[in-house]
Amino acid sequence: xxxxxxxxxxxxxxxxxxxxxxxxxxxxxxxxxxxxxxxxxxxxxxxxxxxxxxxxxxxxxxxxxxxxxxxxxxxxxxxxxxxxxxxxxxxxxxxxxxxxxxxxxxxxxxxxxxxxxxxxxxxxxxxxxxxxxxxxxxxxxxxxxxxxxxxxxxxxxxxxxxxxxxxxxxxxxxxxxx
Numbered sequence: 038x039x040x041x042x043x044x045x046x047x048x049x050x051x052x053x054x055x056x057x058x059x060x061x062x063x064x065x066x067x068x069x070x071x072x073x074x075x076x077x078x079x080x081x082x083x084x085x086x087x088x089x090x091x092x093x094x095x096x097x098x099x100x101x102x103x104x105x106x107x108x109x110x111x112x113x114x115x116x117x118x119x120x121x122x123x124x125x126x127x128x129x130x131x132x133x134x135x136x137x138x139x140x141x142x143x144x145x146x147x148x149x150x151x152x153x154x155x156x157x158x159x160x161x162x163x164x165x166x167x168x169x170x171x172x173x174x175x176x177x178x179x180x181x182x183x184x185x186x187x188x189x190x191x192x193x194x195x196x197x198x199x200x201x202x203x204x205x206x207x208x209x210x211x212x213x214x215x
Contacts, residue, residue: 046073050140050148050176052080052132055108058151062181066149067116076122078143079113081105082132102127133169141175152180 051066053059063079070077083098083105109125117123126143128135140148152167171178 044146046075046146048078048143048145048147049073049075050078050080050136050143050145052082052136052148052150053109053112054081054132054151056151056153057183058153058181060151061183062149062151063112065179065181067121069147069149070121070123075146076124077113077116078124078126078140078145079109080126080128080136080139081109082135083127083129084132085129133166133173136166136170137174145176148174148176148178150178150180152182 046069049066049070051063053063066077069075083101106125106127109127113123113125126139128139136148136150148170150167150170152165167178167180171180
């Protein structure tokens with residue numbers, strides 16, 4: 038049976054929580070964008086406060102928004118100067134829900150995101166945003182964990198990734214882990 042051809046990847050949605058895991062995902066997404074001539078949508082999701090807001094909290098929330106926006110710009114700027122097309126976006130809400138929803142609404146072809154790789158009790162207590170996105174997103178999700186220097190030298194080539202994505206799409210399982 039012939040595998041379906043993979044459509045061109047034009048937009049890559051890259052959520053960040055500014056952790057080292059996210060930095061690894063951003064680096065991999067930049068690599069993909071260079072190879073595929075795609076645009077990156079670098080995004081941060083502000084998680085709303087879980088208790089009633091008062092004036093002091095609204096001020097803090099605005100401060101948090103400004104800080105996150107500046108951090109996105111600091112990450113994007115060096116890559117933009119090297120010719121990578123990057124848009125920055127800031128949204129509020131539940132990270133897993135917003136990532137899956139916004140990637141679809143912004144017509145992205147792929148989500149590349151970091152995973153902390155928690156297991157055991159930490160995973161049971163906090164869950165995994167990446168796992169929830171893999172289960173709910175309507176587009177392929179590539180999860181990337183933090184790399185050691187030695188591991189970074191073994192970054193898969195784009196051709197291998199395209200094969201994995203085509204296989205994932207034909208099986209209906211969109212999650213790919215690097």
